[in-house]
Amino acid sequence: MKFPKPVFKRSSESLRDLLETNRAEEEARATHFQDYDLAEFFLNLRSRDRISKARVRKALPTSDDRELVELLHRLVDEAASNYIQLRMQWQREAVGFLTTLAVEATSSLGEEFLELPGSLDYVGLQAEGTPEKRLMIKGGRIGNFAGLKARYLNIKATSVGDYCFRRAVRCNIETQTAGKCLGEEGEDLRLTASEAGDWLMLKSKRCYADVHKVGRLAGLDSHKLTMHVHHTGAELGARAKDAVIYVYQDAKSLGLRGSGVIYIGKGSPPWRTTFRVEKLP
């Protein structure tokens, strides 16, 4: 845009005016950064459409990574302190994107991991690491939908909620307890947990899970799943293709129409199954 030219005597041509203007703008920017809170963030973001990572980034008033991390920590803490008030899905998704931006900025600053307050949903939503520089989130309890569509993200937490790592690629999860539907349609995921819910690694590809106890229908419709498990729920590996499953103690039942091999402990009943069943020594 072509700006109007000053034609009056008291014009901004003078250096003092220019300096004064710049100083005022810089002061306004600093105040903006300090005053920026979650309410203003939501005000900037409000839309009828689904929000995206780019829109969330655009709504934040900073371009410097260090400032960004500081601001994101402030906003995430504010959200966590009153999370029950954020009832709408888009608000929770927005906070999820804040955690994503925070972990990405933290990683670009050379720090190893980001520690998050508990019980947030959508943590690490669409986070994008690289094979050389994986992203890392640590936390106590992490809510539902963590790591959705993330790439090269590691999460280490006491527990993760339901529907985590849906459509994620090359992510690692270390937790005690995982909710249901973890890793749905994910690719190359790696899970270490004590206990996981139903539909673990549903429709996933090339995933690896080491879990003490899993729920029903683990590995349903998966491709090339490798799973080490002690206790499983019913219908283990139903319709899975080329699965390699080690069951060290007991399985309720094996799923129908699966292919691959199941290594199973001695004393288990003779299953009628399409899997190749091998007895563990």
Add this chain to the structure above:
Amino acid sequence: MPYSEPELEAILSRARAFCGYPRIMDPEFVLSPSSHLHAAKLKDQFGIWEPAENRIYLNVPEIMEKLGMQNLEAVCVYQLLHYALAPFDIRTSLRLIASGKLALEEVKDKGRMVTFEEARSIQRLFCDMVNVTYAARNGMKEEMISLYHALDRAKGLRASKMWKFVLGCFEEMWGCPNALVGKLQHEMREDARCVSRRFLEKPFAASGWEQKMRFLVGYLHKYYDKPEEMDKSRIMDHGIDEMRGRAPEEILRSLAHEMGMQDFKELVGGIGAGGESEALVWYYRDLSRRYEVRFRSVLSEAGEEAPHAPLAWGMGDPFEHLDLPYTLYTSGKAVPTLTTKQWEKTRLDVVSKRKTPPDVIIILDASGSMTNPTTEVANAVLAGFVMARSAGNLGAKVGLVVYSDQQRSLVVKPSWEIRKVEQGLVTYYGGGTVFPVRELLNLSGIEPHRAKHFCLISDAEITNLSEAAYYLGEALQVHPDNSGSVFLVDQEYSEKAEAIRDAGYEIFPVSRGEDLIRIIAGKAQELYG
């Protein structure tokens, strides 16, 4: 009249220079409004904007009486800055209106219904703030203070909270405490300070206006009960955000790239430009523009030489170049160099023959397994737009079958009217998937002398696949130049598609939805480029 016409002209030229000579007809000073062509509109107004002429008329007697002639220059600058700075054009104003509406919903002002009119009033006030602040910070501070003092007296709005808040904001923004309104309630003064602080961070950068406008809404809504109160605190309209006399699609063009579909639909409905289906068509059309094939003038080939213009023939020129019949025809007698003529020759450009573009029949799956184009951007529908518009741009006819199950399908016969096809493309049924064999047979039989390209966009979850493959093959036999392509959404490889490949169709499996547009644009380029 205290001012002579040359003085008025000087005022106007200074204002225009200050505003960088905005692209608008020169404002006209109306000295006797009662006998003016727009007398009715000018009555009791400081000025008007006339859409038919795109001209501003300033009511000089009204300004003189209510504001004083010393403020005429400030009024001119105020008005012209709308064209030079904010909102500058209707798209910026629409962006701001849409943002304001969403922000109003977020702050949920006293549970009232939020309307676009209200958002537009806020947008107008916001643009005023940008403009007068620009003037104040670039050498016209005294003039602007004087103008708003005069306006304060003329409008008698001292009791209005809105007016006091606006003046308070100006005091803070211009750095002139107590120059306009003086003492304010503590909360109002604090709010004015907050607005001013946020506003002064790069106030004239249009990219930040949407956020500033949303921030302003967060405070402004506390100080008015009716949106008209905001209009009262303005000097006059500029007409940039007026829809009258403008084609809605032109106004909304390119906005699809900046906002989501739902926001766009709401904006279209909110400003009264059209209904949901029109909004959808405009949205997809806008998105498809960057991929579609456009008509390019054909390349010419240099052919044989042909006479271009007569020249004098002299004794030094070859004799065979002399055109004696033309010489006698033009002069009656042949006097060398004086009347004799020869021809300057030039190589003729021969237009190379363009291949006749085939008509295209788009067969679009609108079953439940496909994305609903009315709720989010459906790549299949966008791909249909790209293909249809590319064919239309090259003068080919476009036909359409949108299908779901046996009961539900929509047929548009091959036609040059692309709009009908576009309206059809945004249809969604969301049922089962039965390939429309009968409709395909009907369409392939229409104008069998014209070559057709059959373009099927589906996810190949077709119930009657073998029947579909057979009849798709039959359709290719109608004309020797008939061809076909099948675009399989969200498929890396499909065994089912092999049956269609055997029928003579090219198969394009698309694993990522967003690739579909590029692949179909490539096909359109191959057909029509």
